[in-house]
Amino acid sequence: MTAETVKPAPETNGAPQDFVPPYPHRFETLPPVWKLIGLAKKNFLAIWTESDFQSRLRSKKVINRELFVVNRPDVVREAFQTRHKELQRKSPQMRHSLEPLLGDGLFVSDSDTWTKRRKVVAPIIHGSRVPGFAPIMIETIEEKRADWAGLPDGSEVNVLAEMGHLTAEIICRTIFGRTLGKDYASEVVQGFADYQKHIDQVEIISLFGLPDWLPRYRRRSVRSSIKRILTVLDEIIDSYAQQKESGEDSVIGGLLEARDEDGKPLSRAAIRNEAAVIFMAGHETTANTLAWAWYLLSQSDRVRAKLQKELDTVLQGRTPAFSDVPNLPYTKAVIEETLRLYPPVPILAREAMVDTSISGKPVPRGSLVLVVPWLMHRSPKLWHAPDAFRPERFINPKAKKPNKYGYVPFSIGPRICAGLQFGMTESILSLAMLAQSFDLTLKDGTDVQPVARLTLRPGDELPMNVHARHP
Numbered sequence: 001m002t003a004e005t006v007k008p009a010p011e012t013n014g015a016p017q018d019f020v021p022p023y024p025h026r027f028e029t030l031p032p033v034w035k036l037i038g039l040a041k042k043n044f045l046a047i048w049t050e051s052d053f054q055s056r057l058r059s060k061k062v063i064n065r066e067l068f069v070v071n072r073p074d075v076v077r078e079a080f081q082t083r084h085k086e087l088q089r090k091s092p093q094m095r096h097s098l099e100p101l102l103g104d105g106l107f108v109s110d111s112d113t114w115t116k117r118r119k120v121v122a123p124i125i126h127g128s129r130v131p132g133f134a135p136i137m138i139e140t141i142e143e144k145r146a147d148w149a150g151l152p153d154g155s156e157v158n159v160l161a162e163m164g165h166l167t168a169e170i171i172c173r174t175i176f177g178r179t180l181g182k183d184y185a186s187e188v189v190q191g192f193a194d195y196q197k198h199i200d201q202v203e204i205i206s207l208f209g210l211p212d213w214l215p216r217y218r219r220r221s222v223r224s225s226i227k228r229i230l231t232v233l234d235e236i237i238d239s240y241a242q243q244k245e246s247g248e249d250s251v252i253g254g255l256l257e258a259r260d261e262d263g264k265p266l267s268r269a270a271i272r273n274e275a276a277v278i279f280m281a282g283h284e285t286t287a288n289t290l291a292w293a294w295y296l297l298s299q300s301d302r303v304r305a306k307l308q309k310e311l312d313t314v315l316q317g318r319t320p321a322f323s324d325v326p327n328l329p330y331t332k333a334v335i336e337e338t339l340r341l342y343p344p345v346p347i348l349a350r351e352a353m354v355d356t357s358i359s360g361k362p363v364p365r366g367s368l369v370l371v372v373p374w375l376m377h378r379s380p381k382l383w384h385a386p387d388a389f390r391p392e393r394f395i396n397p398k399a400k401k402p403n404k405y406g407y408v409p410f411s412i413g414p415r416i417c418a419g420l421q422f423g424m425t426e427s428i429l430s431l432a433m434l435a436q437s438f439d440l441t442l443k444d445g446t447d448v449q450p451v452a453r454l455t456l457r458p459g460d461e462l463p464m465n466v467h468a469r470h471p
Helices: 033-042 073-082 092-102 111-125 127-149 159-176 178-198 220-245 251-257 268-298 301-315 322-327 329-341 420-437
Strands: 057-062 065-070 155-158 348-351 356-358 361-363 368-371 438-442 463-468
Touching: 065 073, 065 361, 073 348, 073 356, 073 368, 092 220, 092 268, 092 348, 111 251, 111 268, 127 159, 127 322, 127 420, 155 159, 159 178, 159 251, 159 268, 159 420, 178 220, 178 268, 220 251, 220 268, 251 268, 268 301, 268 329, 268 420, 268 438, 268 463, 301 322, 301 329, 301 420, 322 329, 322 420, 329 420, 420 438
Parallel strands: 065 368
Antiparallel strands: 057 065, 155 463, 348 368, 356 361, 438 463
């Protein structure tokens, strides 16, 4: 997207100090299909009209596929909860984009494979295990804080890359163990960044209704990224025996030792696939959320001051522990509002496996059903001043906000992200520990625009200046 195609941030109808971050131009009427496909290849956020943000349920035929956009809590619940069995399959675009890397991992599998694997994998990363992972999170964030403290005041850093490496270190150390995580994090994070940059964003083959078995062309750069990541994962799995003997615990150990309902272990391929899923979901989405949070804070003096006041009052200069997380409601609200404005996966697409219906409207087999957090999280029907950055809406009981099916940054229903509590805890602790010690200001002249490919990022980089705080 170019700066010319992005609508300037309008004045909010809320308080005058609310910051309204930029967003792509919203069409008054739907452009022709050929133009939509071209826009989607560059940025999925650029294809929507003003009316899409207010709609409840609408459909449109794109080439040979019927598309249904589900955009209110009641129909989201029907599509992703009530109709889960019929609508559990990810879209062809998502499956063919990620299967080369994730195989039959939870993120892209469905039916019996998904059901059996979820029972095995979910307990390994369940929210009940997060307190045990918190010390690794805090240790890793402390290292990042020390790195920044060693920089000259005002130094420029690429915050998107910095948060990427931070969350990669955290997820690597919790999945692979402290030693292996530290050795391999940079290699895997760069592989994921390259993969997302080069993978095709629109599945033209599937829009024509052609079969899944038809071979898809993969660019050399994509194949290289896949090989880079999977080679590292194979080396880590091979090294686990030594780690186990040293007494270190890790998620990869849980995967290797897990047994299904028949008492059988996961296959080597399944272990690698699930490790790749956990890494992708646990690193990329949280890194983007933190990068967006830093950008939003840098543009809102009011929110930044309230956040810093909470941190200074509650923590009084000490490093937070896991037990402090419930006592940081405004910090949590900043993360929640960031997830509302910039949901990491802004389009949740499913394919109808059989003929079904939504709200009485027939949904033929093969149709695509889209729940679009980017639309629903900014719907004026569900939110007051929907484009404004206002964390208070998550802690003010009188603030207008929908039920859980209207706020879905981690998806919803049976396929809700199993690592939800891990990601929220990691985000809150990272923001709390770093904002305790630093102010980040946007580099002069930087034009930040949201761009969605597989995930929603603030462009390819986010240059900011790091300034030490002295509360």
